[in-house]
Amino acid sequence: MSDFEPAPGYQTVNVYRSGSAAKLELNRPDRMNAWDTQLGLDLKAAVQAVASDPGIRAVQVTGAGRAFSSGADIKDSAARQTPDGHPDIFSVLTGRYHPIITGIREMPKPVVAAVKGAAAGIGLSLALACDLVLAAESAYFLLAFVNIGLVPDGGSSLLVPSRIGFARATELAMLGERLAAPKALDWGLINQVWPDADLAARADELTLRLANGPTRSYAGTKRQLNKWLYEGMAGQLEFEAQIQQEMAGSGDFAEGIAAFADKRTPRFTGS
Numbered sequence: 001m002s003d004f005e006p007a008p009g010y011q012t013v014n015v016y017r018s019g020s021a022a023k024l025e026l027n028r029p030d031r032m033n034a035w036d037t038q039l040g041l042d043l044k045a046a047v048q049a050v051a052s053d054p055g056i057r058a059v060q061v062t063g064a065g066r067a068f069s070s071g072a073d074i075k076d077s078a079a080r081q082t083p084d085g086h087p088d089i090f091s092v093l094t095g096r097y098h099p100i101i102t103g104i105r106e107m108p109k110p111v112v113a114a115v116k117g118a119a120a121g122i123g124l125s126l127a128l129a130c131d132l133v134l135a136a137e138s139a140y141f142l143l144a145f146v147n148i149g150l151v152p153d154g155g156s157s158l159l160v161p162s163r164i165g166f167a168r169a170t171e172l173a174m175l176g177e178r179l180a181a182p183k184a185l186d187w188g189l190i191n192q193v194w195p196d197a198d199l200a201a202r203a204d205e206l207t208l209r210l211a212n213g214p215t216r217s218y219a220g221t222k223r224q225l226n227k228w229l230y231e232g233m234a235g236q237l238e239f240e241a242q243i244q245q246e247m248a249g250s251g252d253f254a255e256g257i258a259a260f261a262d263k264r265t266p267r268f269t270g271s
Contacts (some may be wrong), residue, residue, distance in 0.1 A: 029065025071121025114203035125154030148256030
C-alpha cells in the first residue's frame with residue numbers, strides 16, 4: 001500500500017496510515033491551523049499514539065489547507081487567565097505544547113515535516129522539532145512573537161540557532177520578518193524545497209522510504225543528535241515558558257494584541 005488512508009483520528013488532527021508510515025495533518029484550515037486548546041490536546045495525543053505504536057516506523061506532520069500552521073490562536077490564548085488577570089501562557093506551554101515538541105524529538109522513529117504556506121510561531125517550532133523539513137517554494141517561516149511583544153517559545157530559542165547559528169537566529173527573533181523557503185534552505189534551516197504542486201508527493205515518498213528503512217539506526221541517530229544538541233531541551237523549554245509568562249503581563253503585549261485586533265501597527269513603549 002502506497003497511498004495514505006484515513007485512520008480513526010481527532011477533532012482537529014487528521015491521522016492517515018500507509019503501511020508502517022503515519023501522517024498527522026493539523027486540521028483547522030479556516031484558521032490556517034492556528035493552535036487552540038483542542039488542537040493542542042489532539043496533537044499531543046496523536047504524537048503520543050504514533051510514538052508508542054510499534055507498527056509505525058516513520059511519521060509525517062503537515063497541515064490541511066493553505067498553511068502548515070500560523071502559530072497560536074491569539075483569541076484562544078487569551079481565554080485562560082492567571083490570578084492577576086494575565087493570559088496563562090505558562091500552563092499552556094508546559095501542559096500542552098512542550099509534550100508535543102519533546103515527544104517528536106524523543107520519538108524513536110524519523111519524523112518529516114511537510115510545510116506549505118506559513119510555519120509561524122509555535123508552527124515553526126513544530127516543523128523544526130521534526131528530523132527532516134520539506135517545504136513548498138511558496139512557504140515561509142516566521143518567528144512572529146516579537147510583533148506582538150512576546151519572545152520565542154515552543155523550543156524555537158533552541159531549535160532555530162541549532163540549525164542556523166546565533167546571528168541568523170537573532171535576526172529572525174528580533175526583526176520578526178518572513179523567511180522564504182528558498183532562503184531558509186540556503187541558510188540551512190530546512191532540508192528540501194519543492195514546487196508547490198510536488199510537495200505532498202515528495203513528502204509522502206520520503207516518509208515511506210524512511211518507514212521501510214533501518215528503524216533502529218534512525219532511532220540511534222536521533223539519540224546521538226539529541227544528546228549533542230538538545231540534552232538541555234527540557235530546561236530551555238521551562239525557561240522560555242517563564243520568560244513568556246513575564247511578557248504576557250507587559251504593556252507591550254497588551255498593545256500588540258490590541259493592534260493585532262485593530263489591524264494596525266503597534267505602538268510599543270517598552271513597558
